[in-house]
Amino acid sequence: MNEREPVTKPSVSQIGASAPSGATEATSASSKNPALLLENVSCWYGGFRAVREVSLAIPRNKVTALIGPSGCGKSTLLRSINRMNDLVPGFRMEGEIAFEGTSVHARATDVIDLRRRVGMVFQKPNPFPKSIFENVAFGLRLLGETTGIDALVEESLRAAALWDEVKDKLDQPGLSLSGGQQQRLCIARAIAIRPEVILMDEPCSALDPKSTLQIEELMRKLIRDYTIVIVTHNMQQAARASDYTVFLTMGDDRAGYVVEQGETGKIFTAPQQQLTADYVSGRFG
Amino acid sequence: MAGVSTVHRPDSAATTRRGEGLIEFLLRASAAVGIVTTVGIITVLVVEALFFFVEVPPVDFFTGTRWSASILPYAFGVIPLVTSTLLIAFIALVLAVPLGVLAAVWMSEFASQRVRLIIKPILEILAGIPTIVYGFFAITVITPLLKATILPDLGTFSALSAGIVVGILVLPLVASLTEDALRAVPRGLREGSYALGATRWETVRRVLLPAALSGIAAAVILAMSRAVGETMAVVLAAGTNPQLTLNPTESVQTMTAFIVQISLGDTPTESIQFKALFAVGATLFAITFTLNLISAWLVARYRNVYE
Ligand SMILES: Nc1ncnc2c1ncn2[C@@H]1O[C@H](COP(=O)(O)OP(=O)(O)O)[C@@H](O)[C@H]1O
Numbered sequence: 309m310n311e312r313e314p315v316t317k318p319s320v321s322q323i324g325a326s327a328p329s330g331a332t333e334a335t336s337a338s339s340k341n342p343a344l345l346l347e348n349v350s351c352w353y354g355g356f357r358a359v360r361e362v363s364l365a366i367p368r369n370k371v372t373a374l375i376g377p378s379g380c381g382k383s384t385l386l387r388s389i390n391r392m393n394d395l396v397p398g399f400r401m402e403g404e405i406a407f408e409g410t411s412v413h414a415r416a417t418d419v420i421d422l423r424r425r426v427g428m429v430f431q432k433p434n435p436f437p438k439s440i441f442e443n444v445a446f447g448l449r450l451l452g453e454t455t456g457i458d459a460l461v462e463e464s465l466r467a468a469a470l471w472d473e474v475k476d477k478l479d480q481p482g483l484s485l486s487g488g489q490q491q492r493l494c495i496a497r498a499i500a501i502r503p504e505v506i507l508m509d510e511p512c513s514a515l516d517p518k519s520t521l522q523i524e525e526l527m528r529k530l531i532r533d534y535t536i537v538i539v540t541h542n543m544q545q546a547a548r549a550s551d552y553t554v555f556l557t558m559g560d561d562r563a564g565y566v567v568e569q570g571e572t573g574k575i576f577t578a579p580q581q582q583l584t585a586d587y588v589s590g591r592f593g
Numbered sequence: 594m595a596g597v598s599t600v601h602r603p604d605s606a607a608t609t610r611r612g613e614g615l616i617e618f619l620l621r622a623s624a625a626v627g628i629v630t631t632v633g634i635i636t637v638l639v640v641e642a643l644f645f646f647v648e649v650p651p652v653d654f655f656t657g658t659r660w661s662a663s664i665l666p667y668a669f670g671v672i673p674l675v676t677s678t679l680l681i682a683f684i685a686l687v688l689a690v691p692l693g694v695l696a697a698v699w700m701s702e703f704a705s706q707r708v709r710l711i712i713k714p715i716l717e718i719l720a721g722i723p724t725i726v727y728g729f730f731a732i733t734v735i736t737p738l739l740k741a742t743i744l745p746d747l748g749t750f751s752a753l754s755a756g757i758v759v760g761i762l763v764l765p766l767v768a769s770l771t772e773d774a775l776r777a778v779p780r781g782l783r784e785g786s787y788a789l790g791a792t793r794w795e796t797v798r799r800v801l802l803p804a805a806l807s808g809i810a811a812a813v814i815l816a817m818s819r820a821v822g823e824t825m826a827v828v829l830a831a832g833t834n835p836q837l838t839l840n841p842t843e844s845v846q847t848m849t850a851f852i853v854q855i856s857l858g859d860t861p862t863e864s865i866q867f868k869a870l871f872a873v874g875a876t877l878f879a880i881t882f883t884l885n886l887i888s889a890w891l892v893a894r895y896r897n898v899y900e
């Protein structure tokens with residue numbers, strides 16, 4: 309995973325630009341050099357196909373929202389990007405996910421390096437049973453950093469809009485914080501090692517409205533430096549916080565597929581597909 | 594581990610059917626049998642021990658460093674018995690804790706589901722072998738092996754052989770309880786660690802072991818309690834030579850070994866030796882009971898950490 313050349317495979321670079329009639333719609337200018345490209349991605353848990361032939365371009369320095377009914381494979385898709393599904397026995401993926409032009413599932417790909425460059429924030433805040441400071445320093449210590457940890461921890465906590473609330477109690481347990489603070493701690497922990505992409509799987513589903521808005525605000529700030537992919541079942545959240553929206557749903561075989569993707573404004577105000585229109589107007593899901 | 598009782602709580606008025614009433618009665622009865630037996634044992638131990646303390650002052654018993662129950666002049670200082678018991682338990686834990694924790698880490702984090710399904714029952718079978726078999730294993734295999742390799746002068750009975758065999762004996766317990774503690778660590782913590790680019794081993798070392806620490810401590814203490822109370826393996830492997838020593842190559846007598854010696858022999862029930870049996874038994878009971886309490890407290894604590 310050392311190359312960071314732009315994508316050169318012709319078949320991959322066409323994804324965002326083709327298929328005006330069907331499932332995918334062009335995601336405008338930034339699809340020319342996307343951070344992530346998914347091509348015909350299908351996922352199986354044993355014999356059950358959870359995701360069917362998904363093709364997507366994730367634009368750089370934007371928030372891309374994956375929306376769709378529960379069980380349509382959003383988490384599965386997201387977790388395939390940083391290969392968290394490697395931990396699930398019986399999981400199998402077909403198709404191609406290219407991160408900065410390199411296949412994430414290739415044999416030569418170093419999964420450790422991939423996960424350092426593609427961070428993740430989970431649905432339920434999961435701080436380690438360690439101090440606030442050590443939670444943020446965790447990834448740095450894995451990298452063998454010894455100097456400048458204090459400064460990096462502070463910087464990350466500031467970037468996660470948590471510094472002012474915790475600066476006087478860095479040695480207290482991360483688990484002593486409120487849910488919203490814990491989730492921002494997990495974001496600080498993720499950005500401490502300066503990833504390029506942050507994957508967020510329903511990061512606000514366990515939080516109150518105020519914390520939710522805080523995290524959305526935070527995402528808007530973070531995209532100056534990061535590319536964000538967020539799974540959410542909250543339509544207002546997708547509408548408020550994302551630049552691009554991908555709508556997935558399930559077929560009769562319960563395999564998730566992409567119905568429509570495009571700029572968030574368009575998906576919510578002028579969807580091309582009836583299914584999308586029904587979903588975003590709250591008639592389904 | 595005896596004394597585990599089942600408590601049945603009727604949770605609604607609908608549980609009044611005949612069969613359920615009978616089942617409830619049986620459950621209550623078996624719980625009662627367990628409690629009555631335990632209380633009975635404790636009462637007998639304490640009462641008989643009091644008879645002993647009428648003849649031997651408690652101070653002499655608890656602080657005396659010489660134990661001689663069969664050779665005149667008699668002496669009933671329990672420290673040599675306690676010391677040898679702890680020496681053997683210590684050797685056992687030095688062996689069983691690192692190996693047991695490693696085995697648990699391997700089972701819970703590295704082995705495949707299928708391997709785990711084979712290994713777990715094997716551990717349980719190992720834990721079910723009568724301990725006298727382990728005692729024979731010590732004198733027929735471990736001691737000769739030690740003699741042939743590093744300790745040519747080792748006698749037939751030694752604290753070392755006993756400690757090693759007790760270590761083997763409690764290893765499944767340590768491994769199994771540690772595995773439970775590791776599995777109780779929420780999946781989210783594992784994923785959080787892997788998502789930051791930690792390797793499996795880093796995740797084990799930096800997240801899972803610290804998170805499971807109180808559970809592992811509980812396993813270790815329970816193993817220690819088991820080692821302290823272990824009887825037949827120790828009688829066979831360590832011998833019946835009460836002496837105050839920390840030298841593991843010596844033959845020693847543990848508290849349990851003394852109890853066996855007296856209860857198997859033809860010691861008259863009115864004799865001081867027979868009464869000493871209860872004093873030693875009560876001491877042993879107090880030690881293991883305390884260890885079990887600490888262990889249960891630790892387990893309750895690690896259950897509470899994650900909601
Ligand atoms: N570890 C797993 N093993 C088997 N099936 C799974 C697993 N995780 C998810 N699934 C199934 O895959 C489908 C998609 O799940 P998921 O990706 O979690 O959906 P979403 O995040 O959109 O709600 C569901 O039918 C779910 O039951």
Ligand SMILES: [Mg+2]
Nearest residue numbers: 382383384509
């Ligand atoms: Mg999900």
